[in-house]
Amino acid sequence: MSPSPAPPGFVRPALHVLLAALPLLAISAHVFGLVEMQISAAVAVIPLATVVLVLSVFAPHAADRVVLHGLVWGVLACGIYDVFRLDTVYMLGLWGDFIPTMGTWITGNPDGMVGGAVVGYLWRYIGDGGGIGITFFVVAAVCGLQRCSRRTVVLAAVGFGVFPVWSGLIATVGLAPQGQQLMFTLTPTTVLLSLIGHLIFGLVLGLGFWRSRAVLSSWPWAPLLGLRAAEPSPGVAAPRSSEDAEPAPLFAPGPHSAVVEDAFVPEPRVSGTGGMAARRPHPGRVRERAVRVRQRGAEARERRDAQEFATVQALVPRKGTPADDAPGIPRQRASASPEDDGPVRTPATSGSPAMSGTSPAERTLDPDTWAEFRRRLESTEPGRRAHGGRRYAGSEQRDPV
Structure with missing residues (x-):
């Protein structure tokens, strides 16, 4: 038995996490006066983002799908968070919007607020929101959070949104010498509003991770933590793990196999x-098995219909053949004398009153055969395409499945 191939290196996910953390770290470094955002963006963030993008396109990694889903759900969670934040900023006027000002830190033009707003919100959604989403997805995949229940996943994401994300923001604003002047003033209202916004962000991110947990199957390493798998609901079979799954056959049988x-x-x-x-x-x-049962039922119906159709056809005189010579029709035995078989039936002419309104078959067949023939003809119903457009009584077959 050949050994299983070793999983790819952990360098690529480490680069993704480093790139995801740089936008937030660049804001803190600028507010603390360590490195200006214009320098950190030009020297670290943009070059590293370009390298990671080129590697993801031309040298895909097994963990790239997890990173991509984290980026998308992080951007979406940040957008839903901003629906609440911008309402409190521009509609209620409870606090200010420092994102356009942060954009001017990147462009280096303090007077260009329009360009600062565009650059600042791109940085916020892709850099901050997407970076937090990537970090959470990678950390959750390493810990095996996809094996837990939805409640556990959402609580973990909300906790991640509060600590370290929200607590880091408040620490940056409160501990930096010019934090409140550059970003926003710390008041009970602003602290509460920022906390509610990060709770919304964590809730959306957790639900997104739960919805994309199937993508975590592409994560090439085993979870570090032995988290217990979520218990199935009563009456629902537990999902089978990848180790228990049967290998797919090369030539799977078709539906008519x-x-x-x-x-x-x-x-x-x-x-x-x-x-x-x-x-x-x-x-x-x-x-x-259901397809095979249906096929057998259809074949049984066709065989029985063919037998019944042949039986009825045998009772019908063929065109151009005398009724007495028609195959399958019992002929009346000629009586030697009236004393042997009773009175002899004398066929009447077509113009006689006794035979008016009767068919040739009725004048030829004995009463019992004619009654059986009439019963079969009157019990027919349309709907059969294989037997002259007629379906005979008793040919219905319930679908076996």
Whole structure:
């Protein structure tokens, strides 16, 4: 048995996390007076973002899908957060908007507020919001958070939005010498509004992670923490792990395959009461079995309809054939004498009053055969395409499935 290939290196996710953290760190460094944002953006953030983008396009990594989903959900969560924040800023006037001012820190033009607003909000959504989303998705994948329940995931995301994101923001504003002058004044209102905004951000980010948890299957490393998998709801079968999943066959049987397989496969889990391996239906085999049952029912209906149609056709005289010589029709035996078989039936002419309104078959067949023939003709119904557009009584077949 050949050994499994080693997972790719952890350098690429580390670059993603470093790039995701730089926009927030650049704001703190500028407010504390360590490095101006114009320098940090031009020297560190933009070059590293270009390198990571080129590597993701021309040398894809197994973890790139997780990073991409984190970026998208981070931007979306930041946008929903801003719906609340901009309402309190421009509609209610409870605090100021420092994002355009932050954009001028990047452009180096304090008077260009329009350009500062464009650059500042791009930095906020892609750099701050997307960077926080990438960081949370990578940390959650490393810890195996996708194995937990939705409540646990959302609580973890909300906690991540409060600490370290919101607490870092408040610490930057409160501890920096010019933090309140450059960003916003710390008051009970601003602290409460910023906290509510980060709670909204964490809630949306957690729901986004829960919705995209299937993407975490592309994460190439095993979780570091042995988090317990979420318990399934009562009456719902637990999802099978990737180790228990059966390998997909190279040539899967089609829907009309005649391969007969057992529709139930043994489950590797052991029940807690009886100790016996549970058995549950395999979805693909159940569908194939249902198709085979339908086919057999249709074939049985066609065979029975053909038999009944042949029986009725045998009772109908053929065109151009005398009624007495028609195959399948019992002919009246000629009586040697009236004393042997009773009175002899004398066929009447077509113009006689006794035979007016009767068909040739009625004048030829005996009463019992004619009654059976009439009963079959009157019980027919349309709908059969294989037998001359007629469907005969008793040919209905319930669908077996």
